[in-house]
Amino acid sequence: MKEERAPWNWPVTATLGLSFLAAITVVPWYGITQGFSGWAWLFFGVFLILNGIGIGSGYHRLWSHRAYRAHPALRLFLAIFGGMALQNSILVWSARHRIHHSDVDDNEKDPYSIGRGFWFAHIGWMLKDYESGEVDFSLVEDLQKDPIVAWQHRWYWTLVLATNVALPMALGWLVGDLWGVFLLAGILRLVVSHHVTFFINSLAHIWGSQPYTDENSARDNWVISLVTYGEGYHNYHHMFQQDYRNGVRWWQFDINKWFIASCAGLGLAQDLKRVPAFRILRARLNMEFKRAHQRLEQASDAKPWREVLESEYAEFMETVRKWQKLQLQKVQQGRKSLAMRLDTRFRELEFSLKMQRKRLALLTAQLSV
Ligand SMILES: [Zn+2]
């Protein structure tokens, strides 16, 4: 009932509604009657990718989560192309996103809680001024110290108009296809960029797997990752939000992860945060044990398996305990030679978890027959 009382946010509703309407009417009509130049398609693709990187590597991983530090030149680039995606300023976006993480799935607090339905999480939360959407700037005090963030917040609407209207029109005029470039690289690019990002709040909280945690609705989904440059590995992300990677396995498609790592190679990004491999494996195993236990409950002849599973679980807890002890030792003995000796032991513990995952997979397979 709170939702019905919330007043409409007309500027946002009109912008999202009209741009969508233009994208499905004027854009195809112009394409059929006039045709689009190769330039128009090129600028469409380039700006779409740059917006995705501005939001994913900038708004999300750099500013909301502080997953790495960036050179001012890189921050300026991310602030401009993230701003062009028309998803509010870095400050507003990050303040809401931090609540989304701390209170995920809480219908009263999470600004785009999936518990209020697909439409609400996708776009509905922006169309009305809900209490859950109110911005608490005290959550982003650290970001307000960044002059580029403060500049972007102050000049946000100028930046939006310059990048969404002036820039495509100027480029269109230069290549002799003013309206074509404006419609594809301006309007259609904006609408596509909007909805693929919105999928992270809607689809990525409904559709996909939960390899790391089932304590929230976030899912890992490679299809969503393809269109969001890696942001679809959302189950991992909600578990380890401080990691600069979302698609943490080397083969997982995550353009933002590769972009940030390349920037680090060029000296434009530092302090890339990675969650230790052991902690990632531990989270996976935890979930796999949980699932094996659930299967055991349903199995007809569970007794012989219960003992095996329990001894495996005890071994798992013992490995975790050893790792925690080693971690403490590492912090206490900062010396390099010792740290190197510890590294071998860390690797051994990682290996023992990997072996345990294999045994557990075999056990679970037998349980399901
Ligand atoms: Zn989420």
Ligand SMILES: [Zn+2]
């Ligand atoms: Zn996040």
